[in-house]
Amino acid sequence: MEENKYVGKIQDLPDAKGNFIKHATKKIVFGPKHFSDEFVMRCWTLEPGAGEKDQHQHNWPHWCVMLSGEGFFVIDGVEYPIEHGSWIYVPNKVPHRFYNSSETEKLELLCIVPPKGDIDPTLMGC
Template sequence: MIVSHKNDVKAIKIENPQAKDAAMKVLVSPTEGWEGYVMRILEVGVGGYTPKHSHPWPHINYIISGKGRLHLDGKDIEVEAGSFAYVPSDTEHQFSNVGNEKFEFICIVPEEGHK
């Protein structure tokens, strides 16, 4: 069990040559008792982006703050606070910050999808 605040979780920089100014905070995982899943917050700085990639598991995203672009299966879709997305398995995707402030979103993945 855990009750906390996102500001109390340390961000870990995403070390990938295909990412720019992106970091991840792990909020809830099997360590806290949620077997099989991990809930994270990704933070992307102004002009930053996550790697463009695909993988054999789906994930669910909810935009907390900022403005971004989700590249999903060859299409670019504008997203903002309150937007949500389901990214299917084996679908190329990437999040980019297109606003003037930090872009934050929740990303829930199966445990095997958390690295």
């Protein structure tokens, strides 16, 4: 069967380099090497209890949508519960982090950033 270049499954994409969250996987759904030079859509899957330990900030925004699981999103020191169907907007230069609060279920979300934003924030001195 010929490979389809227009339709696919996220689970079939390779794990992406630059994963900076311990016990998580990152896959690039769309980005500079896959249909878009303007943005990077990443799919993060966090194992139970995984997540960013410290807040960080940077000079670009994020747009996120929760696909499954439950957790918390912390922005500017305020913690918000997140679950399937939740959306998250992170303005540039605002401290933030997210984590999976479940002891048994994975947390999965799509996160869109500009290409310069697909990096490890700890390497940026953020």
